[in-house]
Amino acid sequence: MSARTHTRTHRPVSGTVEVRLPWWAVALPAVAFAALLLLIVEPGQAHAAAGDPAIGRLLGRVLGLLPA
Numbered sequence: 144m145s146a147r148t149h150t151r152t153h154r155p156v157s158g159t160v161e162v163r164l165p166w167w168a169v170a171l172p173a174v175a176f177a178a179l180l181l182l183i184v185e186p187g188q189a190h191a192a193a194g195d196p197a198i199g200r201l202l203g204r205v206l207g208l209l210p211a
Contacts, residue, residue, distance in 0.1 A: 173207055173208075177205060180202070180205060184198075184202065
């Protein structure tokens, strides 16, 4: 007895890619990155970041992205 094969009823539009990720697939790497960054910049070393404005701006943006 032969098995039926399923054929696609619609063809995807060429040139487009659709990727659907669950919310945690984006949130977990972002939280891990922020946690590692906070481990690198300890509160006792905060005065060292004041001398370099680029690092201070980077930390400000990262902390601004985190939900309060």
